[in-house]
Ligand SMILES: NCc1[nH]cc(CCC(=O)O)c1CC(=O)O
């Protein structure tokens with residue numbers, strides 16, 4: 001690249017010597033505008049539970065969540081992502097997913113009434129609602145049915161849109177669901193509802209703590225999601241997935257997990273140049289937190305470094321369980 005620039009005319013350390021010149025040449029910066037904060041919401045009132053495998057993360061009922069949302073708004077976090085913990089009403093086909101009086105639509109309506117400027121995103125997938133913990137409905141052999149599942153996801157998307165959600169996040173990896181959801185939204189007049197498609201979602205073992213948090217781990221048992229989530233070995237396939245979701249009407253795309261998949265983010269951003277997000281998932285959070293708690297890693301520095309790395313890789317934003325902590329830190 002710089003074939004004729006040699007030492008000692010060039011000393012790379014000259015620019016690193018002083019704080020002012022380090023700041024002047026800094027290529028990437030993390031701000032509160034880069035953060036999406038995931039929250040776990042419980043049914044009922046006055047309830048708050050710690051998630052053992054995710055130290056510092058809680059499940060909260062709506063009344064408690066309102067305080068969290070208010071703080072997120074004050075800190076300048078642009079958007080929350082809601083994940084429901086469903087305790088009653090699970091079945092084989094996840095029909096609770098589109099109950100207009102269900103937990104998620106209720107929470108969306110309340111949050112949008114109280115804090116209209118705070119972006120609210122919901123997860124479209126059936127795993128919190130199914131007795132088997134899979135993201136879709138099953139045939140007799142246990143295979144997740146694509147088109148039948150998509151029909152339910154469309155209902156779920158319309159139900160959340162009617163409740164006033166800003167962004168739908170289909171995280172299920174069914175083929176064709178973005179197109180189906182988009183055309184249903186257009187038909188029903190929800191032309192402003194954005195879709196952040198989980199386009200390249202890998203069948204990762206880093207989701208373990210999340211499945212504890214939403215209570216799908218026990219239901220899922222030893223089953224896996226290999227027939228619909230992507231093989232961690234693949235990279236070109238992620239570009240194919242992103243291309244299809246954009247063609248079908250996604251406004252933004254998500255790569256998930258995050259830290260072990262920075263190469264995917266870079267390739268997607270370079271190729272498509274569309275709003276691209278990364279999900280620093282529960283296992284990544286748990287891993288870092290465990291080291292912080294043992295005093296093995298510096299909490300503030302490693303948190304910031306891990307998130308800055310996503311910006312360097314090309315992400316426009318990061319969905320992270322550290323969002324509140326990092327926003328507080330950036331505010332100081
Ligand atoms: N639709 C399921 C869903 N939505 C978000 C996560 C994982 C998030 C995390 O690990 O933080 C998962 C888990 C899964 O696919 O089994």
Ligand SMILES: [Mg+2]
Nearest residue numbers: 173174175241
């Ligand atoms: Mg796809």
